Amino acid sequence: MQPLTYHAETDPRRWNDLLAGLPTHHLLQSWEWGEIKRQTGWWAHRLFFARQGAVVAAAQVLTRRLGRLPLAVQYVPKGPALDYADPVLTVQVLAALEDYARRSRAIFLKMDPDVPDDTLRGRAILDLLRHRGWQAAAEQVQFKNTALLDLTAGADAVQAGFKQKWRYNVRLAGRKGVTVRAGTEADLATFYRLYAETGGRDGFLIRPQTYYHDAWQTLLQSQGQVGGCLLLADSGAETVAGLFIARFARTAWYLYGASSSQQREAMPNHLLQWEAMRWALAQGCTTYDLWGAPTEMVESDPLWGVWRFKEGFGARFAPHIGAFDFAPSGLTYYLYTVAMPRVLSLMRRGHLV
Structure with missing residues (x-):
């Protein structure tokens, strides 16, 4: 077995370029995402193996x-990035992360790797995590x-995969005078206003x-492997909806959506999503991640209505193994699990997500 070493990377371009070359990679592992989190008190440590x-x-x-305590909480969002088909490498990386958490005096290290759970490989990863003490x-x-x-397959084939009603609604928006434009930084306040209205209406x-x-x-402002685009839908002089899409390598993510109660x-x-797909295609993307689907495929799930909207564009349901915690000290982790509302409140105030 070849030994595995790891080191910290400090060059943004090198990090993104090498990350993009790995079999699995995600926007939330990009350099830019770490910088976004640093603005809210989280420190990004980027490790290459x-x-x-x-x-x-x-x-x-x-x-x-955690304040003045010599303790920390750690999180590897949508990572680590590696070839999970290589069981030896997977074990080596997990062992290295466990060691890193111990040396950092972490209460826990949380990760939610981008691994499907509806495959033999996904189930093998689940078994491995449990065997190694991840919870x-x-x-x-x-x-x-x-x-x-x-x-x-390209734009025509993508649109042909829409449900008939969704194709009709895309055309209907155009007939009703809705136009879509790329926003700039000057439009961010307008988008936030719409986003706040959406959150108040939908309860998030x-x-x-x-x-x-x-x-x-x-x-x-990002370039290279990372990019973002704000798309706004106008009806006459009024901006009535918008979305923010970002890409890493050849995948695009629908991160934020907002709409007015009017119009x-x-x-x-519908028109915004179609234009987002066209933007992703123009950027060379081969996958569009519409970011979020029900935890359980039942109509009572809070995301069921959102899923039906996304499904209408031809999206497929992609289940993943979810989040796992490694706790160097079972006792400390237990104490914080009992007091979890306090920890979760801290994480949300610190904008972990």
Whole structure:
């Protein structure tokens, strides 16, 4: 067995370029995402794992110290990135992360690798994690499951895969005078206003405007492997909906969507999604991740309506193994599990997600 070494990487371009070359990679492991989190008190430690000098895995570890205590919580969002078909490498990387958590005096290290759970490989990873003492996390930080759309066949084939009603609604938006434009940093305040309205209407958490402004600005200004685009739907002189899409390598993610309670019958969201797909195709992307699907495929799931909207564009349900915690000290982890509302409150205030 070839030994595995790891080291910290400090060059943004090298990090993104090598990460993009790994079999699995995700926007949340990009350099830019770590910088977004650093603005809210999380420190990004970027680790490359190498065999005989060749990088074979990567993990961006977000770390947050707990006040004056010599303790921390750690999180590897949608990572680590590696070839999970290589069982030896998987074990080596897990062992290295466990060692890193111990040396960092972490209460726990949480990860939610981008690994499907509906495959033999996914089930093998689940068995391995449990065997090594990782615990299924009581709380998911990201959506456990998602909706993926294959873009490889091109724009015409993608639209042909829409349900008939969805194609009709895209055309209807145009007939009703809805137009879509690429927004700039000057439009971020308008988008936030719509996003806050959407959160109030649909009942999800809205953070301060500065958090979103910093994140959106970072992604809009990115170049190379990372990019972002703000798309806004206008009806006459009024902006009635918008979405923010970002890409890493050849995958695009639908990160944020917002709409006014007005003009909904004009179907601006259908047209926005179509334009987002066209943007992703123009960027060379082969996959569009619509970011979020039900935890359980039942109509009572809170995301069922969202899933039906995404399914109408031809997206497929993509279940993942979810979040797991490694706790160097079972006692410390137990104490914090009992007091978990306090920990979760801290994580949310620190904008872990």
